[in-house]
Amino acid sequence: MNQMLRSHTYDHHDNSSNGTHRTSQVEMILESIVATVGEADRLAIAQVLNQMTVKPAILASLYRAFLDHPDAVSIGAPPLVGRLVMALREAGIAIGEPTCVGCGRTNHKLTSSQEGGVCGNCRHRQLATTCVSCGKIKIVHGRDPNGGALCSLCSPRKND
Ligand SMILES: [Zn+2]
Ligand SMILES: [Zn+2]
Known part of the structure; x- marks a missing residue:
């Protein structure tokens, strides 16, 4: 070898x-x-x-x-x-x-x-989408239990 x-x-x-x-x-x-x-x-x-x-x-x-x-x-x-x-x-x-x-x-x-x-x-505008709650095109602030986009007005507040 x-x-x-x-x-x-x-x-x-x-x-x-x-x-x-x-x-x-x-x-x-x-x-x-x-x-x-x-x-x-x-x-x-x-x-x-x-x-x-x-x-x-x-x-x-x-x-x-x-x-x-x-x-x-x-x-x-x-x-x-x-x-x-x-x-x-x-x-x-x-x-x-x-x-x-x-x-x-x-x-x-x-x-x-x-x-x-x-x-x-x-x-921000690009990231905006239709809020599943109020139907307005807004910046996504939160999600509903099904994952739908919620605007700042419709997303539940943490302290509620
Ligand atoms: Zn710009
Ligand atoms: Zn909304």
Whole structure:
């Protein structure tokens, strides 16, 4: 039996596994932005991205956002992506300001929804539904025993 254990012969160069991890996350975000904005601005985007993601927590949050929505920069949500978009704009990259798809307002923190980035007010409106008790379209405040939506007026108060 001549066992040649060659488990470590292939040469993959990772001097620091931590650094490699960071690089791959930044690259994934960079590729997502380039796919949305265009190849021409790749260098400028990389610069902005590297400056913004110095803190590992910010990089991790951005990475998650782009995993969920590769086109996050065109949505401008969540707020951290909104910040990134503004930083990219300041660097002269032609990219739309984060705008609520519901009311068109800018300068608001956006949440991503099926329709796109929405501000807090519009998100509330999206979540509104017909109250099973009074029939009005309102923000869901509670549920009846069957799981039907109840508005704030119709949902039972906790102290009653
Ligand atoms: Zn809105
Ligand atoms: Zn009601």
